[in-house]
Amino acid sequence: MKKAQEAMEVPLPPTLADIEDVYRRGFSRFLQVAEAIAGGVEPGSEAVQEGFARAIRARFAFRAESSLETWLWSCVLNAARTSRIRERSSLGEVGSSVMGDASIDVLPLRDAALADAVSCLPERQREMLFLRYYADLDYRSIAGALDVEVGTVGAALAAAHTTLRNCLTRWLDDARIK
């Protein structure tokens, strides 16, 4: 009887159709987050494809401790991190930022300031930011994807907000003085 109960509790692995459904529904969000983390269009795209391929290979190890989508997010994040490291070691700083001269209008420079500030955030905060704003995940899903506590997500996002707010305020003040 006990054995039968245990057998009942073993979660079924996701089918290919389940994974494909998440892939197709969330493709643009996966792509956007992976690009932001991997640092480029091609490595981002590569990370999404490779992340899902890894998920398919590992689907029998899925334990349903979080939702399938959350688990797939963690697979894509891992692939994006790997892709970024490989990219860094092979190709230096392709597409590094270009700064305008003093006469350029405010918006592009403000975005450049924001991009700089985002890139200076600790890696975990940056990933949480992307998952929150690009993927529109709630705190619980972000926690599941990054394997951290929900409270950690809240605290880290608050810290990231403060850093970015200060950065933008400083830049806007500076622009007004000019």
Place this chain on the structure above:
Amino acid sequence: MTHESSELCLRLHALTPRRDEQPDWMDVLARADITHVPMIGAASVSPNRPVNHGRKSRMRRRRLLVNKRRMALLAALALVVITPVVALGDANGWWFLRSNRVPAPVPDANATVVADGQWGEQGWKLVTYFSKTDGLCLSMMPQDAVATGKGASMSCAPFVGVPRTPTTKDTPDLRITYLGASATAKLPAYIVGAVVDDATEVDIGFADGRVLHVPTSTGPPPLEHVRFYATPLGASSSGSQDSGVSLRPAWLAGVGASHQIVTCLVLPPSGNVNPSVSPCR
């Protein structure tokens, strides 16, 4: 979502906009070594493997693993033979003219070496090309990486006097640009860039008040109206080369032959770095 979060969300989306790329599920399946999938509409279905794998199943997987390892070994051996051929093929072209990670060059684009030199034991080249969308592109690369792009860096921007295409970004033509990179195994940290032709020197100011004076040189045709500069950043001028932030100048000024400032660029403050007093104000 608060107003502040909405604003942040909008700005973040502007940094990495969503693209209209189509999903490629078949590619995912191929990468996962799934070759026999019945196609039923958009969603392909495959039966679940039983949760409790039997001995036969484990044996089958082990055989598959051994076969995979054999295939990987064969592939590695094949690569050893193929690699010199590929390397020869690459030596015929610049890495950025084939890469899809950088702005596409205009049709029949030619790369122009605008400066070269040697820092320590490593030679380098500063090369430009005209892009379809991003104006003048500059790429700095180790001498031995012109074909592979290994250790290269690049930045692009519309520049004064460089012809625009119908698809060039609608941002102003710049009068001075810079491209900075941290130290790698091949090259020290450096700053290179382009400046208008009446600047014989570029002064680079850092947040801690230090200023580098870098001479410029005229570009070859068709870039005679642009001057270029390149300077390594030793440990003493960059502070900490690993931090990245300290390599970023606070301002750059193009200085003419009569020591007058002909163009100036103030960079927005980043992180906790306070901009130094610049001659641009």
